[in-house]
Amino acid sequence: MQIAPRDRAASPYRLVVAATTGNLVCVTAAISATFGTLLVPISQDLGWSRAAVSGVLGLIAIIAAISYPWIGRTMDRVGARPLILGGNAALGLLVMSLSQTTGNIWLFYAQFGAIGLAGAFCAAPMIAKVVANWFDERRGLMLGVTAGVGNGVGATLMPVVAGLLLPVIGWRATYGAIGLIVLLVGFPLMWLWLHDTPAHARRTVLAGPERVFEGMTLREAASTRRFWILLVAVASGAGGMTAVFTHVVPMMTDRGFGLGEATGIVAIFALVTAAWQVVTGAMLDRLRTPLLVVPMYAAAMVGLGLLQFGHGSLAMTGAGVLLGIGMGAEYGALSYFCSRYFGLRHFGSINAVLYAAVILAQGLTPAVMDLSYGSTGSYDQASTVIIAVLGVGMALLFLLPGIGADGRARLRRPAAVPAPAQPAGELAMAAG
Numbered sequence: 274m275q276i277a278p279r280d281r282a283a284s285p286y287r288l289v290v291a292a293t294t295g296n297l298v299c300v301t302a303a304i305s306a307t308f309g310t311l312l313v314p315i316s317q318d319l320g321w322s323r324a325a326v327s328g329v330l331g332l333i334a335i336i337a338a339i340s341y342p343w344i345g346r347t348m349d350r351v352g353a354r355p356l357i358l359g360g361n362a363a364l365g366l367l368v369m370s371l372s373q374t375t376g377n378i379w380l381f382y383a384q385f386g387a388i389g390l391a392g393a394f395c396a397a398p399m400i401a402k403v404v405a406n407w408f409d410e411r412r413g414l415m416l417g418v419t420a421g422v423g424n425g426v427g428a429t430l431m432p433v434v435a436g437l438l439l440p441v442i443g444w445r446a447t448y449g450a451i452g453l454i455v456l457l458v459g460f461p462l463m464w465l466w467l468h469d470t471p472a473h474a475r476r477t478v479l480a481g482p483e484r485v486f487e488g489m490t491l492r493e494a495a496s497t498r499r500f501w502i503l504l505v506a507v508a509s510g511a512g513g514m515t516a517v518f519t520h521v522v523p524m525m526t527d528r529g530f531g532l533g534e535a536t537g538i539v540a541i542f543a544l545v546t547a548a549w550q551v552v553t554g555a556m557l558d559r560l561r562t563p564l565l566v567v568p569m570y571a572a573a574m575v576g577l578g579l580l581q582f583g584h585g586s587l588a589m590t591g592a593g594v595l596l597g598i599g600m601g602a603e604y605g606a607l608s609y610f611c612s613r614y615f616g617l618r619h620f621g622s623i624n625a626v627l628y629a630a631v632i633l634a635q636g637l638t639p640a641v642m643d644l645s646y647g648s649t650g651s652y653d654q655a656s657t658v659i660i661a662v663l664g665v666g667m668a669l670l671f672l673l674p675g676i677g678a679d680g681r682a683r684l685r686r687p688a689a690v691p692a693p694a695q696p697a698g699e700l701a702m703a704a705g
Contacts, residue, residue, distance in 0.1 A: 284466075285407050289419055291466035292400045295357065296423025297430075298459040299400075300392025303368055303451050304333070304385075305515060305635065306428035306543065307435040309522035310536065314444045319376055323523070324643040330519070331640045332382055333389030337632040340393045342491075345402070345625025352469040353403050353621070360394025361463060365456025367391050372449035395459075397424060398628035401608040402621045406470045410558070413609045417554025420604060425547015428518070429540045436536045488616015494623045499614050499673055503607065506669035508627045510570070511603035512634025513659050517577060517596065518542055519639055524580060524652050525589065534586065538593040545597025546604070553605030561676035563610065566602045570667035573599020574660050581656035599663070607631070613676045 296302075308330065316326045348356060367388045374381050393399075397420050408415045431451060438447040494500045521542060525535035549569075556565055576595025579588045611624045642655040 287466035288403070288407055288468065289415060291462045292404050292419040293423040294462045295361065295395060295400050295459055295467065296397050296420055297427035298361070298365075298455040299396055299424065299427065300333070300364060300388065301397065301424055301515070302427025302431045303364065303455050304388060304392070305330070305519050306431045306539075307447075307451060308639075309519045309539070310432050310435045310439065311444045311447065312523060313526075314439060318444065319378075319381075321378065322643075322647065324640060324647055325378065327519075327639045327643050329382055329385035330516075330635070331637050332386050333392070334633045334635055334637055336386055336389040337393045337396070338629040340390055341396075341398065341625040341629040341632065342622060344393055344399060345621035345623070346491075348399060348402055348621040349619055353399055354467055354469050357395045357399055357403075357467065358460065358463055360391050360396075360399075361459045362456065363391035364388065364395060365452045365454075365459070367452070368455055369449050369452030371452070372445040374445070393632075396628070396632075397604075398608065398624045398631075399621070400467075401624060403467060403469055405608065405612045405617055405620055412612060413554035413557040413605070414551065415554070416608050417551040417605045420608070421547045421550025421554070421601060423547075424604070425543050425550065425601075428543035428546070432522075432536055432539050432543075436532070488618040488620065489623070490619050491622045491626065494615045494619075495626075497614075499610075500623075500627075502669050502672055503610060503614075503627055504630050506666035506673075507566075507603055507607050507610070508630035509634045510573075510663055510666040511600065511607060512631040513638050513662060514573060514596065514600040514603060515631070515635040516638030516642065517580070517656075517659060518546075518600065520642055520652065521580065521593075527646075527651070530589065534589070538580075538589050541590060541593035542597045542600075545594050546601040547597075549598050549601025550605035553602045554609060557606065557609050561613075563606070563670045563673040563675070566606050567667055567670050569598050569602035570663055570670070572596075573602075574663045574667075577656055577660055577663070581652055610673070 308327070312323060312326055315321075316323050319326075344356060367384065371384055371388075374384055400423075401416055401420060404415050404419050405412060431454075434451065434454070435447050438450055442450075489497075518539070521539045522532070522535045525538060526532060553566070553569070572595040576592045576597075576599060579592035580596065583589065583592060607627060608624055611627055612620055615623050638659070642652055645655040646652055
């Protein structure tokens with residue numbers, strides 16, 4: 274098949290590179306992953322409590338939770354590319370603006386609120402919509418690669434960059450450097466290679482987008498038990514685990530470990546998370562069952578127990594590995610199950626609502642953890658509660674149904690929508 278010049282630019286392989294790069298510099302890597310490193314210096318410099326400083330993560334969570342469904346619905350209608358590009362550019366500039374913040378806490382919160390809104394437009398669930406459009410048979414693997422490698426490498430490198438720059442130039446200039454990285458690394462590749470759908474597949478083979486992008490509406494999805502199980506068991510669990518990730522450094526340094534060792538555990542946590550998202554996605558493509566994730570939840574529970582109550586470097590290393598397995602499994606499974614259970618036609622809206630629960634837990638849990646620290650002087654109680662919540666989520670996974678061999682056997686399609694003759698993602702792979 275002859276491919277138009279635009280189609281060559283929109284190859285699936287380049288799409289994967291662009292999507293991975295976008296996740297590498299998303300708000301999770303730029304803000305959440307570096308926050309633990311910068312929390313104490315900001316608190317000491319501005320004279321605010323840790324809870325007051327980490328409260329900005331709660332603000333980001335609320336803004337993202339409100340805006341995610343609207344952004345997802347808009348992407349379903351007009352496409353994801355322009356919104357993702359605009360969000361990336363705004364995110365980079367706004368993170369840079371933190372270098373100019375003052376001792377006014379309202380300004381500080383306003384800046385992080387704007388960062389939360391900009392970051393929502395180019396966040397992992399929005400990029401996942403593009404990836405899911407392109408791939409069917411290898412969807413789990415590609416979602417794992419783009420989100421896992423992107424977020425994992427970003428969450429590994431950004432704290433290292435912050436840790437290296439912090440003692441040299443201070444936390445303000447460190448934020449300026451991080452914002453510049455977001456802008457210069459993410460925008461060019463996404464501008465060149467991030468495209469919403471395989472355009473040539475639509476033109477030459479498919480009668481219309483409904484031939485491929487069938488599925489439930491958000492209202493239909495929300496009427497099913499599996500939607501609420503995903504919301505509570507997977508989305509909320511992933512958000513809670515991300516909150517733990519942002520507090521690895523203060524949790525370890527408060528117990529006498531050095532900053533370098535704590536940063537190293539953050540790197541292990543992030544790298545294992547990245548790799549395990551890929552592993553989880555590839556395994557789900559083959560096994561297609563939520564029970565695959567159950568032992569990985571158990572690993573996260575053991576890892577958090579080691580992090581907070583274990584002793585010695587070996588225990589901390591084990592904690593980083595086990596926590597990475599748990600968080601990688603949660604993030605690797607969420608978008609995959611969303612696309613399989615509810616389809617692609619309204620994937621942006623449905624996945625955005627699920628990720629609103631992720632970001633809400635991700636933002637609110639750190640503030641609760643720091644309030645617990647403020648009242649008890651440790652994170653022991655908060656860690657115990659999170660372990661219990663993970664246990665509930667693990668039990669709920671047994672209530673999710675499996676997925677048919679064709680990936681669509683259990684999908685409730687609208688009656689008027691015919692099944693696709695051939696998945697657009699596979700056509701894209703053949704043409705690419």
